[in-house]
Each structure stands twice: as C-alpha cells, then as structure tokens.
Amino acid sequence: MALKTDKNIELVAPAGNLEKLKAAVHYGAHAVYFGGQQFNLRATTKNFSIPEIEQAVEYAHTHKVRVIFLLNAFLHESDIPLVTKYLQHIQHIPFDAIMISDPGMALLVQEHINIPLHLSTQMSTLNHLAVSFWAKQGISRIVLARETTLEEIQHIRQHTDIELEIFCHGALCISYSGRCLLSRYLSGRDANQGNCSHPCRWKYSLVEEKRPGNYLDIVEYAHGTEILSSKDLCLINKIPDYINAGVNAFKIEGRMKSLYYTANVTRIYRHAIDTFLQGGDSNQYSDFWRKELELVSHRPYTEDLFNEFTHQSFDGVPYIKKTLFMGYCIDSTHNLVKVFNPIYKGDSFDAIYPIANNHIYDVSVKVIDIIADNTSVQMAQPNTVATIIFDKPLQQWAILRKQL
Ligand code: SF4
CATH class of the missing domain: 3.20.20.70 (Aldolase class I)
Incomplete structure (x- = not known):
C-alpha cells in the first residue's frame, strides 16, 4: 500500500x-x-x-x-x-x-x-x-x-x-510533438493553426502509376488500412x-x-x-x-x-467503440434526460456516476416509460429533452450508455 x-x-x-x-x-x-x-x-x-x-x-x-x-x-x-x-x-x-x-x-x-x-x-x-x-x-x-x-x-x-x-x-499522432505539415499538404488545413484534417488516420490504398483508378487494397484489418495511425x-x-x-x-x-x-x-x-x-x-x-x-x-x-x-x-490499428452514449440526466426531479441516441421503451443501459469517497455508484437501469405531451410514447428522439421513467431513480448528471 x-x-x-x-x-x-x-x-x-x-x-x-x-x-x-x-x-x-x-x-x-x-x-x-x-x-x-x-x-x-x-x-x-x-x-x-x-x-x-x-x-x-x-x-x-x-x-x-x-x-x-x-x-x-x-x-x-x-x-x-x-x-x-x-x-x-x-x-x-x-x-x-x-x-x-x-x-x-x-x-x-x-x-x-x-x-x-x-x-x-x-x-x-x-x-x-x-x-x-x-x-x-x-x-x-x-x-x-x-x-x-x-x-x-x-x-x-x-x-x-x-x-x-x-x-x-x-x-x-505520428508527428513530433504534434508539429506536422501532412494535413496542410494533403488538404490545405494547417495542423499548426489548429485545423488538422487528420490525414494520418485516413485509409490508404495502393495504385500502380499506369493503372489510375485501380485501387489495390493493402489488407491489415477487415475495415481497411491505416498505416500512419x-x-x-x-x-x-x-x-x-x-x-x-x-x-x-x-x-x-x-x-x-x-x-x-x-x-x-x-x-x-x-x-x-x-x-x-x-x-x-x-x-x-x-x-x-x-x-x-x-x-x-x-x-x-x-x-x-x-x-x-x-x-x-x-501499426495500423482499428478504432474501438464498445458503447453508445445515449444521454444524461439533466433534472432528476422531473426525470428529464437529454437524449443523444434514440432511446426505446424496454431499453437497458448502464447509468454511470462520478466516483466519490471511493464509492462507485454505477447501476444498470431499464426504461419503463417515455412521456411526451402527457402521452406515453415508444421512443425518445436524439437532440431532444425527454421525460423518461426508469426502474430506478436517476441522479442528476447520471450518464447513460449502451454496451454494444
Ligand atoms: S495529420 Fe496526423 S500526424 Fe499530422 S498533426 Fe494531424 S493528427 Fe498529427
């Protein structure tokens, strides 16, 4: 210890x-x-x-x-x-x-x-x-x-x-201390002026000079190749x-x-x-x-x-995404959730919380009802604030995620 x-x-x-x-x-x-x-x-x-x-x-x-x-x-x-x-x-x-x-x-x-x-x-x-x-x-x-x-x-x-x-x-990124001209060279957007277009993350193929348009895959992963990533x-x-x-x-x-x-x-x-x-x-x-x-x-x-x-x-490395950010509780008294991805009745999520006094408060929650205009609806739309009833009360700032 x-x-x-x-x-x-x-x-x-x-x-x-x-x-x-x-x-x-x-x-x-x-x-x-x-x-x-x-x-x-x-x-x-x-x-x-x-x-x-x-x-x-x-x-x-x-x-x-x-x-x-x-x-x-x-x-x-x-x-x-x-x-x-x-x-x-x-x-x-x-x-x-x-x-x-x-x-x-x-x-x-x-x-x-x-x-x-x-x-x-x-x-x-x-x-x-x-x-x-x-x-x-x-x-x-x-x-x-x-x-x-x-x-x-x-x-x-x-x-x-x-x-x-x-x-x-x-x-x-692949540049030394973030100083790089690749983006400016390939897209006209200067990384040193805060405008990097991240060409080191783009997917690249191989083209033989006498066969323009004939893209030969360099296969690293099923999703493609990111040799500079x-x-x-x-x-x-x-x-x-x-x-x-x-x-x-x-x-x-x-x-x-x-x-x-x-x-x-x-x-x-x-x-x-x-x-x-x-x-x-x-x-x-x-x-x-x-x-x-x-x-x-x-x-x-x-x-x-x-x-x-x-x-x-x-090495070329694929992007990993194991969760979807569904929304977060903006008002626990009125069950208001700001929605970032569609939420359906019956969905189950993790609700995560800040860690305080060494206590991890995270819980699993299930959507019991979604209310719009005093009526129960099936889905809460992204970019809206919805009234959502869960099987357990949410605290303010609970963040909801779905594991994929
Ligand atoms: S292009 Fe890639 S290596 Fe260059 S600054 Fe942008 S993120 Fe970094």
Whole structure:
C-alpha cells in the first residue's frame, strides 16, 4: 500500500464546449482547458465565443475548478495585430492560466495580462536546460513533450521546481510533438493553426502509376488500412510512477470527443490520482479503471509511444467503440434526460456516476416509460429533452450508455 502524501496533483480535462465543461467539472476535473474561436490548436467557430468563455469561467470557478485558456497557435506576422485585439477583448476574464506555444504569443500575453503562462507540449520541452530557459521567460508550468521518458522527467525534476505537466490519456499522432505539415499538404488545413484534417488516420490504398483508378487494397484489418495511425496513450496504471517522478499535473486529450468520453475518462483518472494520494491500493481498482477506459471510443492503447517509440505503436490499428452514449440526466426531479441516441421503451443501459469517497455508484437501469405531451410514447428522439421513467431513480448528471 502506498503512503498517504500531501502532494498537490491537478487533473486537467478537455472542455470542447460548455456542456462538456460541465461534465468534466462534475466528474472530477481539478482544471479544465479550452480555447476561443481564434488562436488555439482546435480553432473553429464551434469553440467558445467571448460570452460563452465568460459563462464557462464563472461555472468552473463556482465549482472551484481552475480554467486554463488556450492561445497555443503558432503566429504569422499578419496574426500579431489580430492577437493584440483579441487579448484586449479577453483581458477582463479571470482565467487561472493561459497556455501558449509561440514565444511571440507569450510576449503579447505578458504585455496585456498579468497571468501565469503554461507552455504547450508543442514546444517539445525534453530536458532540464530547456525547462530552465522557459522558467526564465516567466513560464510557470511546462507541458513536457510527449516524447519525454519517465527517467527524463525524474532528471528534470532534480533541476527545477517549476510545475511539470504531461498528457496521460488520449490520441497521439505520428508527428513530433504534434508539429506536422501532412494535413496542410494533403488538404490545405494547417495542423499548426489548429485545423488538422487528420490525414494520418485516413485509409490508404495502393495504385500502380499506369493503372489510375485501380485501387489495390493493402489488407491489415477487415475495415481497411491505416498505416500512419498511432495507438492512443493510456497511463492509468502509471500514475504513481509519474507522481513520484515529480509530475504536478495530468492532462486528458480530447476536446473533440463526446461528453461521455470526457466524463468517464475524467472520473477514472481522478479516482486513480485520489487513490494514490490517499495511500490506497491502486491494484485494487486497476481492472475497473482499465475496463472503463475500454468502454470509451479509442484506438488500442499504448504506454510505449510515450517512453520508447516502438515500431509497434505505429501499426495500423482499428478504432474501438464498445458503447453508445445515449444521454444524461439533466433534472432528476422531473426525470428529464437529454437524449443523444434514440432511446426505446424496454431499453437497458448502464447509468454511470462520478466516483466519490471511493464509492462507485454505477447501476444498470431499464426504461419503463417515455412521456411526451402527457402521452406515453415508444421512443425518445436524439437532440431532444425527454421525460423518461426508469426502474430506478436517476441522479442528476447520471450518464447513460449502451454496451454494444
Ligand atoms: S495529420 Fe496526423 S500526424 Fe499530422 S498533426 Fe494531424 S493528427 Fe498529427
């Protein structure tokens, strides 16, 4: 059994929109990260507008969760006046930190806002000298390159007190620290401006130059071939090792993933961190953690790419989806469920909950009735809020999933 420790460890969860942010908050994140509609590495209009950013920060802070705002795009000359204008629009918002990649962005933020700066993994920080360099530039936390080994982290920690963060879970890709021109080359969408079209995940065939249109399959799996697609990272069983090595924060990748993914991965890593910090026995829960992480959409998991870059981590690997996200309870008093996939009378689901005080509250539930306009109906439509009666009462924020 591990000894209880007073280390302060932060779990940083993705918030792809306000609804996912709320899920991350309720399912155990200590901090959330998201970007606005400009200058972050998932820059789309679906991101938070300025009023939405204000609302998100207020919601997180009300629940004592910190907010890390992303301004981690790389800047071209023409971006600089636009960044300056954007910073003027957001400087009143009480973020807890801003994440940057570009040193120019760091200078601009420091000019306009007095706030801790985090350095993105995209700056490929792998050694203690690089860490010292960034500390001298006023950076307070460094998200280490995903290529950094456990031993390197131990070494870096011996030379610095700066906060160190690593990615613990989620998609990896074939590029070095996420810097890649493949997407720009093949689709005109620049990964370094937050607009990657993920061509490393596309399915490829073989064509002989004199037979255009004659696609020859390269057969790896029944569903096709993804020769450039890497496995996903999963460090659930390594959390104690990385805490002992001196890591202060663990980040979950996946702002584009579902609300269910955000909630379930967050609660599992929060439980793993709490179990270790409270001196509990991680082995007691590791099967449960692993089983739950198998029940979110993912590619086969690896710990290797992070530490060893083995060839096996870049084998073509199929996407795994074992559950459907059906909806979640938004009002337990009135049995209101926000529906994401069609729900029928008689369906059975798992209802999952945040893990509190080491207690796993998950239950199986069955749909007894669905009410619309005071009438019992057979099906609740996706993208609606439906009154659904289950055989057991649901608590607010229960997430419903169907195992496939
Ligand atoms: S194309 Fe693939 S390897 Fe390149 S940045 Fe996008 S996800 Fe990463």
